[in-house]
Amino acid sequence: MKTSTPSSSIEDYVKVIYSFTEWQDKPITSTRLAQRLGVANSSVSEMVRKLKDQGLVDHKPYSAITLTGDGVRLAVSMVRRHRLIETFLVQELGYRWDEVHDEAELLEHAVSDTFIERMAAKLGNPLRDPHGDPIPAADGSVQVPAAHRMNELDAGHTGRITRISDENPELLRYLAAEEIDLDAEVEVLGRRPFGGPLVVRIGSGGTPREFDLAEEVASALWVHSEDAHAGCSVTGP
Amino acid sequence: MKTSTPSSSIEDYVKVIYSFTEWQDKPITSTRLAQRLGVANSSVSEMVRKLKDQGLVDHKPYSAITLTGDGVRLAVSMVRRHRLIETFLVQELGYRWDEVHDEAELLEHAVSDTFIERMAAKLGNPLRDPHGDPIPAADGSVQVPAAHRMNELDAGHTGRITRISDENPELLRYLAAEEIDLDAEVEVLGRRPFGGPLVVRIGSGGTPREFDLAEEVASALWVHSEDAHAGCSVTGP
DNA sequence: CTTATTGTTTCGGTATGCCTAAAAATTATC
DNA sequence: GATAATTTTTAGGCATACCGAAACAATAAG
Ligand SMILES: [Mn+2]
Ligand SMILES: [Mn+2]
Ligand SMILES: [Mn+2]
Ligand SMILES: [Mn+2]
Numbered sequence: 001m002k003t004s005t006p007s008s009s010i011e012d013y014v015k016v017i018y019s020f021t022e023w024q025d026k027p028i029t030s031t032r033l034a035q036r037l038g039v040a041n042s043s044v045s046e047m048v049r050k051l052k053d054q055g056l057v058d059h060k061p062y063s064a065i066t067l068t069g070d071g072v073r074l075a076v077s078m079v080r081r082h083r084l085i086e087t088f089l090v091q092e093l094g095y096r097w098d099e100v101h102d103e104a105e106l107l108e109h110a111v112s113d114t115f116i117e118r119m120a121a122k123l124g125n126p127l128r129d130p131h132g133d134p135i136p137a138a139d140g141s142v143q144v145p146a147a148h149r150m151n152e153l154d155a156g157h158t159g160r161i162t163r164i165s166d167e168n169p170e171l172l173r174y175l176a177a178e179e180i181d182l183d184a185e186v187e188v189l190g191r192r193p194f195g196g197p198l199v200v201r202i203g204s205g206g207t208p209r210e211f212d213l214a215e216e217v218a219s220a221l222w223v224h225s226e227d228a229h230a231g232c233s234v235t236g237p
Numbered sequence: 238m239k240t241s242t243p244s245s246s247i248e249d250y251v252k253v254i255y256s257f258t259e260w261q262d263k264p265i266t267s268t269r270l271a272q273r274l275g276v277a278n279s280s281v282s283e284m285v286r287k288l289k290d291q292g293l294v295d296h297k298p299y300s301a302i303t304l305t306g307d308g309v310r311l312a313v314s315m316v317r318r319h320r321l322i323e324t325f326l327v328q329e330l331g332y333r334w335d336e337v338h339d340e341a342e343l344l345e346h347a348v349s350d351t352f353i354e355r356m357a358a359k360l361g362n363p364l365r366d367p368h369g370d371p372i373p374a375a376d377g378s379v380q381v382p383a384a385h386r387m388n389e390l391d392a393g394h395t396g397r398i399t400r401i402s403d404e405n406p407e408l409l410r411y412l413a414a415e416e417i418d419l420d421a422e423v424e425v426l427g428r429r430p431f432g433g434p435l436v437v438r439i440g441s442g443g444t445p446r447e448f449d450l451a452e453e454v455a456s457a458l459w460v461h462s463e464d465a466h467a468g469c470s471v472t473g474p
Numbered sequence: 475c476t477t478a479t480t481g482t483t484t485c486g487g488t489a490t491g492c493c494t495a496a497a498a499a500t501t502a503t504c
Numbered sequence: 505g506a507t508a509a510t511t512t513t514t515a516g517g518c519a520t521a522c523c524g525a526a527a528c529a530a531t532a533a534g
Contacts, residue, residue: 007490007491009490009491009492029511029512030511030512030513031510031511031512039491039492039493040492040493040494041511041512041513042492042493042494042495042512042513042514042515043491043492043493044512045512045513045514046491046492046513046514047491047492049513050490050491061499061512061513062498062499062500062511062512062513089352092329092359093352093355093356093359094355095351095355099351102349103348103349103351103352106347106348107344107347107348109347110343110344110346110347111340111343111344112339112340114332114336114340115326115330115340118330118331118332119330122329122330244520244521246520246521246522266481266482267481267482267483268480268481268482276521276522276523277522277523277524278481278482278483279482279483279484279485279522279523279524279525280521280522280523281482281483282482282483282484283483283484283521283522284521284522286483287520287521298482298483298529299481299482299483299528299529299530
């Protein structure tokens with residue numbers, strides 16, 4: 001069973017399932033999906049059945065939910081839309097990086113393929129969005145940079161910030177105020193005693209400064225280490 | 238009874254009611270509204286009741302439908318959205334004027350006020366859209382140029398094209414191919430015998446050329462005459 | 475003025491997508 | 505291995521927005 005054009009709800013479900021496994025690989029469950037989407041568990045159960053009928057997910061009752069090939073294709077195209085729109089809002093309309101997510105969440109369902117491709121062309125086919133998330137190419141291929149959460153790094157580790165989780169707008173505003181941005185050089189100095197905040201040196205542009213980062217902040221920052229062999233994994237098309 | 242944020246359907250209903258009386262003043266009936274919206278008459282009856290409950294229209298069963306003050310305000314803001322989006326698509330993303338309507342029809346419901354105002358600023362607060370339709374200001378005031386349909390003009394009349402109906406995309410493509418554009422100077426030469434096509438001289442940019450225009454074409458072109466007293470009517474805020 | 479014709483509304487029904495509460499399956503604890 | 509806790513699904517409902525068919529009003533025609 002398939003539908004000509006998926007509804008915006010279906011697009012969001014598939015996108016959230018995909019995004020969940022993008023920076024880690026625990027498979028997604030009904031409850032987590034419900035949390036991410038802000039709906040009741042029962043709504044997810046019903047919707048997952050519909051997604052299965054349409055061939056977008058594989059699902060056995062009471063187990064995890066995974067995307068089919070068609071599901072991945074749809075999800076990747078939605079992720080491309082979302083991130084291109086975010087980039088466009090920042091670059092062309094002067095949005096701040098903490099303002100773009102909600103707008104993109106709606107626009108991604110409303111614009112045509114033509115709109116997306118003209119926008120991409122105008123932006124010069126960017127490879128990442130304002131938060132460092134990779135923008136899938138039009139053919140569906142994705143380049144995910146190899147990166148680790150800053151809070152998981154040992155003292156002495158150096159690298160560059162390659163991604164900043166866009167889940168919490170307040171955190172983004174805090175980082176902007178502190179001028180912590182993508183591509184800033186980072187050195188992990190250590191931890192305050194008794195599992196205290198992470199101490200790091202960050203030099204974005206000017207002189208490097210030291211920061212005591214709370215766990216929530218450090219875990220939102222993804223660092224790409226600079227050793228020669230750290231590449232990036234390419235998926236698809 | 239009122240709703241916090243009107244649904245896209247309600248926005249479209251109100252916008253169509255408003256637009257119907259923008260270039261002429263027959264009041265709109267259920268059937269015509271249904272035709273414009275592409276829905277069944279029965280759907281309009283139900284929806285008009287809802288619009289009335291929300292204080293957006295006045296309506297006595299079996300008679301015409303008119304907007305209340307609130308209805309006009311909502312409609313004008315939707316018209317502003319629609320036309321700014323059309324203008325943006327043409328100016329910033331290289332759309333042709335026959336491609337913008339459908340895209341704007343969806344986007345107008347999806348973008349935020351912030352988006353609209355940043356777009357307007359970037360475009361320099363334009364006063365008309367790619368088809369010459371006036372763009373209401375943010376405060377709700379509208380400047381409608383005084384204009385007449387070309388097919389209603391007598392021989393000898395001169396003026397400039399100030400508006401081109403965007404209802405028929407094919408007609409827009411035809412006009413673009415013939416390089417008939419907004420602001421072109423026009424002189425009505427007369428009619429072919431027995432109620433035949435209208436003969437006009439149009440000079441858009443280069444040398445004036447003569448055209449035999451079918452009724453459908455001539456009635457889609459609105460001409461602003463150049464005599465001193467022709468102004469424009471301002472409505473609102 | 476009475477009967478057609480046309481326009482409009484009401485009625486019953488469908489498709490989405492969400493909810494709460496109850497039932498069922500799974501997993502954890504004893 | 506049996507019971508308790510948690511997760512997931514099912515059941516019954518609600519809101520929105522549409523439809524076709526039937527009922528009802530308002531005109532038009534005879
Ligand atoms: Mn979305
Ligand atoms: Mn992002
Ligand atoms: Mn619309
Ligand atoms: Mn227009």
